[in-house]
Amino acid sequence: MQQFPKQKWLLVLVFVLLITNIITLSIYWLKEKPPHKPEGVNREKRMGQFMVTELKLSPEQETVYWKMRDTLVNEQRLVMDSVRIVKKQFYDLLKQPNTYSDPLLKAKSAAVAVQLNKLDLLTFRHFEKLKAICTPEQLQQYDRVVEEIVNRMSSWRRTEKGDSTKPKEQRR
Numbered sequence: 001m002q003q004f005p006k007q008k009w010l011l012v013l014v015f016v017l018l019i020t021n022i023i024t025l026s027i028y029w030l031k032e033k034p035p036h037k038p039e040g041v042n043r044e045k046r047m048g049q050f051m052v053t054e055l056k057l058s059p060e061q062e063t064v065y066w067k068m069r070d071t072l073v074n075e076q077r078l079v080m081d082s083v084r085i086v087k088k089q090f091y092d093l094l095k096q097p098n099t100y101s102d103p104l105l106k107a108k109s110a111a112v113a114v115q116l117n118k119l120d121l122l123t124f125r126h127f128e129k130l131k132a133i134c135t136p137e138q139l140q141q142y143d144r145v146v147e148e149i150v151n152r153m154s155s156w157r158r159t160e161k162g163d164s165t166k167p168k169e170q171r172r
Helices: 004-030 039-055 059-095 102-133 136-153
Strands: none
Touching: 039 059, 039 136, 059 102, 102 136
């Protein structure tokens, strides 16, 4: 009979914890979630719009730019498909027994590098064409804008605190 008050106290404690958990979960579930943005397409459009805004392209230049950019994106997709194929072939070597040689690895790796080189050349030529349609005033901003775009494109190479190409002292 003396254990009843202890059990009652534990029962109240469990009840309070249960109510607290229910309230916490309700708040979590009922909280409005931010809309999910598909990253790929919007990111491409934002980068293009960034270029238009920063260079202050005229309506005629903007029309030419968007056509050039759409062409670039289509060409890049084709090359990226090739990159995926050759990378898959390269990493599929891991599924084989250790019978692959260094020359074979180097050849497969070189095939990946060739496709990535094509991608870089496409992008470089695109920026070259863009530079050709810029006015002298826009050219003053061009180098800074292109550098920022290139940094955004290669963000996977960046560290948490900034650009990995800079010494650590400059990143802080």
